[in-house]
Amino acid sequence: MPYAASYAHPQSNRGLVVLTIEGLRRLHVSASFDVHSGECIALQGASGVGKSLLLRAIADLDVNEGILKLDGVLRESMPAPLWRKKVTYVAAEPGWWAETVQEHFPAWSEAIPLIEKLGLPVACGSWDIRRLSTGEKQRLGLVRALVLDSRVLLLDEPTSALDANSTKIVESMIADRASMGAGIIWSTHDKAQAQRVGSRLFIMSGGRIEELPP
């Protein structure tokens, strides 16, 4: 697993704190932890336990309570759209608001290298969204977020619809982002994937998270 080696771990080698989460509450979900630059937190837990709720709350997509800071700056002190460009949530089933692929990217040319890396043709920019497979949608949804160069990526089952090869490429791409200093929270049902990608492992049950020993 050569791609896993590029994550900044073990714990002692963590970078600076990029995201601080204190007393975050959303419905039955509550959490407090820090995300460091260059690390990937693998978040596991049964379906319906609240992993997506936690990631959406961090991105401020749902009403929630708590103190969140990005590089020491309070979430409420910056406009919500700016917060989400820096702390970006990627849904397992990404939504689409325009007719063609290209219309969903602020600058298509910036997306092309990532698109090619994920095994999609450059011509897919003109494709109708309705003709995309679930896997293509998931890869393009990820690229759409990666072009933002976010400080923190909140990945909600980002490879759930992908084959082994595509999964491997996605894991490698996210590892590259972490090595460039981004903080990652990666929700997954796949225990082996969690072990591969996670520099820290969190397990969620009853709406609370617990860090597993390395």
Added chain:
Amino acid sequence: MTYIQLSYGDLILPAFLVVMNGALSIALHLRLEKQLAIATARMFIQLVLVGYVLTFLFAAVSPFWTALAAVVMVLFASREIVARQKRRLMGVWTYGLGAACTLMAAGTVTIFSLLTQLHPDPWYHPRYALPLLGMILGNTMTGIGLGLDVLTNGLVRERAAVEAHLALGATRYQALLPVIRDALRSGFMPTINGMAAIGLVSLPGMMTGQILAGVEPADAVKYQLLIMFLIAGGTGLGTLAAVIGGGYRLTDHRHRLRLDRISSELGT
């Protein structure tokens, strides 16, 4: 200007046409006879009552009674707007948004036409103000009702798309724009279709009424054109305000989609 006056007795024979519909419903087991009877009775009572009310208002020429009648008309319109919603905004916004936008749009356009085109004396004369308001209100109400219905249903249906856009840093206005466009199109379409078909497919009620009352067709046409312009303006203004207001209410200051502010579907 002469016209053929009708007595209530003259209406008995035409009323048999409705009775014929009822008989058809019974014969064909359409089960519409009860609804038809209630609707006919309501129509009769409402129109006779409104005839007396208008007679009183036209004799009084009072700003207070005219304004009160206008407010009552707006309240009934907002009730109709809510009745046409599959999903409704919660709280005071249920009736408040429709009523406010209807009042603003229909009121503005009516006052505009009274002050700039018709110049009645006094300017609020109920003989002009109330029929004008009524016609503008009916169309504005339809536009607002359709616009809000498409907005709320569209946001529920397109939730993933809207939130994906928000998650990538779009503002609430950018994220809602595709749904807002659909809602505005739906609100405007009946008026545009009505304008396109008028004169060819149908002769509008007001124009027909004026011609029957002895007005020259060329003069009746001018009035009808004025009304259509006012209706288009009122519907556009009201639908725009209601859809933008609805979009504002269904998001918050942190640019989050707030579908929790819509009540569940009707009939559940």
